[in-house]
Structure formats: C-alpha cells, structure tokens
Amino acid sequence: MPELPEVETIKRQVAPQLEAMTVEESASHPSAKFSQACELVGANLGTMRRRGKFLILPTDDERELVLHLGMTGKVRITTQLTEDKYCRAWWKLRNPKDQNEIFLEFSDVRRFGRIKVVDRGRYETLPTLHSMGPEPFDATLTADSFWKNLKRSNRKIKTQLLSQKPIAGVGNIYADEALWIAKINPKVTQIGQKRAGHLLDALKKVLQKGIDNGGTTLKDYRDADGNKGTNQRQLMVYGRSGEPCLLCGTELTSAQIDARTTTWCKNCQKR
DNA sequence: CCCAACTCCTGGGCGC
DNA sequence: TGCGCCCAGGAGTTGG
Numbered sequence: 001m002p003e004l005p006e007v008e009t010i011k012r013q014v015a016p017q018l019e020a021m022t023v024e025e026s027a028s029h030p031s032a033k034f035s036q037a038c039e040l041v042g043a044n045l046g047t048m049r050r051r052g053k054f055l056i057l058p059t060d061d062e063r064e065l066v067l068h069l070g071m072t073g074k075v076r077i078t079t080q081l082t083e084d085k086y087c088r089a090w091w092k093l094r095n096p097k098d099q100n101e102i103f104l105e106f107s108d109v110r111r112f113g114r115i116k117v118v119d120r121g122r123y124e125t126l127p128t129l130h131s132m133g134p135e136p137f138d139a140t141l142t143a144d145s146f147w148k149n150l151k152r153s154n155r156k157i158k159t160q161l162l163s164q165k166p167i168a169g170v171g172n173i174y175a176d177e178a179l180w181i182a183k184i185n186p187k188v189t190q191i192g193q194k195r196a197g198h199l200l201d202a203l204k205k206v207l208q209k210g211i212d213n214g215g216t217t218l219k220d221y222r223d224a225d226g227n228k229g230t231n232q233r234q235l236m237v238y239g240r241s242g243e244p245c246l247l248c249g250t251e252l253t254s255a256q257i258d259a260r261t262t263t264w265c266k267n268c269q270k271r
Numbered sequence: 272c273c274c275a276a277c278t279c280c281t282g283g284g285c286g287c
Numbered sequence: 288t289g290c291g292c293c294c295a296g297g298a299g300t301t302g303g
Contacts, residue, residue, distance in 0.1 A: 069297095
C-alpha cells in the first residue's frame with residue numbers, strides 16, 4: 001500500500017525523466033478510473049510533484065495529470081511497452097531535443113488506483129486531494145497547528161490520521177508505527193497539546209525513515225525500477241499482532257478501527 | 272458542514 | 288489438486 005514514502009520514492013525516480021517530454025500517444029483501460037489518461041495527448045510535461053499520496057504532473061497547457069496508486073498501483077518508465085495484463089494506462093513520450101522515445105506505464109492489479117486530468121489546481125473531482133491537510137515536512141505544520149486541527153474532530157485518532165486532513169500522506173502502516181512511538185492509543189478521540197507534538201514528531205520520524213529506506217514492501221509495493229523497499233525490516237508494530245511489544249514484551253493487540261486493521265500495545269499505549 | 276456505511280477490486284492464503 | 292471463502296484497505300459516493 002503506497003503511502004507517502006513509497007510515492008515520494010517513485011516521484012524522485014521518474015520526475016527527471018518526464019520533464020519536458022511531449023505526449024505522443026496514449027491508451028487506457030476503459031474504466032472511468034483510468035480513461036482520462038488519453039486526454040493528455042499533445043501536451044508537454046512539466047515537473048512531477050507529490051501531494052500526500054497523489055502524484056501530480058503539470059502540463060504546459062495549464063492542466064495536470066493526477067495519479068493515485070491505490071493499493072497495488074505501480075509506475076515505470078520503459079523504452080518498449082511492457083506486456084502486462086494489469087497495465088491500466090500508458091503514455092508514449094518523445095523528447096523534443098534528441099527525439100528519444102520512452103513509455104510511462106501505470107500498472108494496477110486491483111484497480112484501486114486512479115488517473116485524472118484536471119485544469120491546474122482544480123481538484124473538486126478529487127475530494128481527498130481537494131481538502132488535503134499540510135505536508136508533514138512543511139514548515140507551516142507545527143505541534144500547535146497540528147493539535148488545533150486534531151481538536152476539531154471527535155473521531156478516533158487513528159481515523160483522523162488516515163483522513164489526510166490533519167496531515168497528508170499517512171496510511172495504515174505509518175499511522176500504527178507513529179502511534180506506537182508516541183505511546184498513544186489508536187482509539188482515543190482527544191489528545192493534549194504536548195502529546196500532539198510527540199505524535200507529530202513520531203509521524204515525521206517514521207515517514208522520513210520510510211523515505212530513507214526506499215519505502216515499505218510487504219507484498220506488492222515496488223519502486224519505479226521494480227525494486228522492493230527495505231523499510232519493512234524496521235516495522236515495530238504493523239503486521240506484528242500477537243508478537244511481543246519491542247519495548248515492554250506485552251503481546252501486541254489488533255482490532256478493526258473503522259474497517260482498518262490496527263495493531264498496538266495495550267501496555268505502552270494506554271487509553 | 273460532518274460523519275458512518277458502503278463500494279470498488281483481485282491475488283493469495285487457508286481449510287477441507 | 289481444487290474449490291469456496293475471506294482478507295488486504297485508500298478514497299469516492301451516498302444518505303442522514
């Protein structure tokens with residue numbers, strides 16, 4: 001499940017190869033989730049950026065290609081179209097300087113991913129992106145602003161983190177890891193200012209470590225070069241239900257919180 | 272506006 | 288070996 005570190009890793013790999021390329025040809029899966037891909041033909045590409053778990057590729061005609069990898073989405077750049085029954089869209093790109101030709105491919109087994117082409121900055125059709133909270137490493141995100149944003153909702157803290165509103169880019173893995181580090185029970189609905197600060201520190205720490213390790217590969221995730229990340233070796237709680245807490249030895253608990261498997265230590269993360 | 276419930280998808284793991 | 292069942296879960300949609 002690509003979260004911020006996985007999407008950031010992919011962005012860093014492909015952004016330099018796409019810049020200034022011209023879209024010559026495109027094809028996509030017929031589903032409305034992917035079919036807008038073809039609207040990009042004729043455009044010249046700018047610099048890809050990441051916002052939360054979304055990849056955004058601006059064009060010189062004031063539009064943007066918006067990609068979301070969902071659960072099993074993969075992005076790669078090739079010199080020849082890959083034979084792949086799960087390829088949901090591809091774009092043939094030409095470099096106007098040296099006439100070199102490459103393909104940008106979007107593959108997604110489970111089709112939870114999405115491809116949109118929008119006018120620049122117009123994200124009304126992408127509600128999560130439209131109301132996305134601050135980037136974790138943005139200077140405007142402080143312990144105080146984070147705490148004030150969390151206070152506005154009375155939903156469980158785990159649910160709030162996954163909503164993308166208090167902070168962008170956090171998914172199930174990094175949410176559980178950060179809550180464990182900050183010693184916060186995932187079911188609490190309100191936390192104090194000081195604990196909010198600890199949680200923000202923990203989130204930044206686990207996300208930065210995830211980026212440094214090239215992402216977490218549990219099963220499906222691969223970077224744009226087809227390689228696995230190594231952050232799965234660093235996980236403290238995710239996927240370790242029933243195993244001992246690495247801090248106190250207590251058997252880790254797991255339960256569904258708003259239909260998401262959540263793992264935590266009942267001793268270290270008391271209500 | 273907020274929120275809860277439901278939906279989308281398919282490979283892989285499991286029990287029998 | 289193979290069948291049926293269930294699981295993984297981010298974000299869009301819908302209705303209250």
